[in-house]
Amino acid sequence: MSHHGHDSSDAHETAPRRCMMNMLFNWQRENLCIVFKWWRVDSLFTLLIACLLVALLTASYEALREASRKYEQRIYEGELYRLRDHVSAGPLHSSRNSLEDDGDLGANIYVKDDVPLLGAISTVKLTRRQQMTRSFLYALQVFISMFVMLIFMTYNGFLMISVVIGAGVGYYIFAARILSLNTSSTKSAACH
Numbered sequence: 067m068s069h070h071g072h073d074s075s076d077a078h079e080t081a082p083r084r085c086m087m088n089m090l091f092n093w094q095r096e097n098l099c100i101v102f103k104w105w106r107v108d109s110l111f112t113l114l115i116a117c118l119l120v121a122l123l124t125a126s127y128e129a130l131r132e133a134s135r136k137y138e139q140r141i142y143e144g145e146l147y148r149l150r151d152h153v154s155a156g157p158l159h160s161s162r163n164s165l166e167d168d169g170d171l172g173a174n175i176y177v178k179d180d181v182p183l184l185g186a187i188s189t190v191k192l193t194r195r196q197q198m199t200r201s202f203l204y205a206l207q208v209f210i211s212m213f214v215m216l217i218f219m220t221y222n223g224f225l226m227i228s229v230v231i232g233a234g235v236g237y238y239i240f241a242a243r244i245l246s247l248n249t250s251s252t253k254s255a256a257c258h
Contacts, residue, residue: 117228124232
C-alpha cells in the first residue's frame with residue numbers, strides 16, 4: 067500500500083521530456099529534437115514552424131551561392147572595364163599586363179597575346195580583401211550546408227521534404243536566370 071498519493075499518470079506528466087533520436091526513416095511529430103535539445107518538436111504547430119525554418123535555411127543557402135557568384139562576376143567585370151580603359155590609353159606590349167591594386171575591386175589581370183580584348187582575360191589575381199571576402203562567403207556556405215545535412219540526418223520525412231522544397235524554391239528565386247558556359251544547373255547540392 068502506497069502512502070505517497072501519486073498514481074502512475076502523475077509521474078508520467080512530470081517526467082522530463084526526452085529527445086527521440088531515430089536512425090531510421092520516420093514521420094515522428096513528437097519529442098523530435100532538431101540538432102539541439104532546445105529545438106524540439108512537440109506538436110503539429112511546432113513541426114510546421116520547424117519545417118518552415120528548415121525550408122528558409124535551405125533557400126538561404128541558394129541565396130548565398132548566388133551572392134558569391136555575383137561577387138565574383140563583379141570582380142571580373144570591374145577588371146574588364148579597367149583593362150579597356152588601360153588599353154585605350156596605349157597599346158599592350160607584353161603578354162602579361164598587371165594593373166595596380168587599389169581597392170576592393172582592384173586586382174591584377176593577365177592577358178594572352180594576340181587575343182581580342184573582350185575574350186582576353188584568362189585569370190584575375192585577387193587582392194587580399196577579395197580573397198578574404200570569397201573565403202568568408204565560402205565558409206558560410208559550408209556551415210549552412212553542414213547544418214542542413216545534420217537536419218536531414220534526423221531521418222524525419224517532414225524535415226527531409228522541407229530541405230528539398232527549400233532547395234528548389236531557393237534555386238528558383240535566387241539562381242541566375244541566364245545560362246552561360248560557367249554556370250550549371252546540375253551543380254551538386256552535396257554537403258560540401
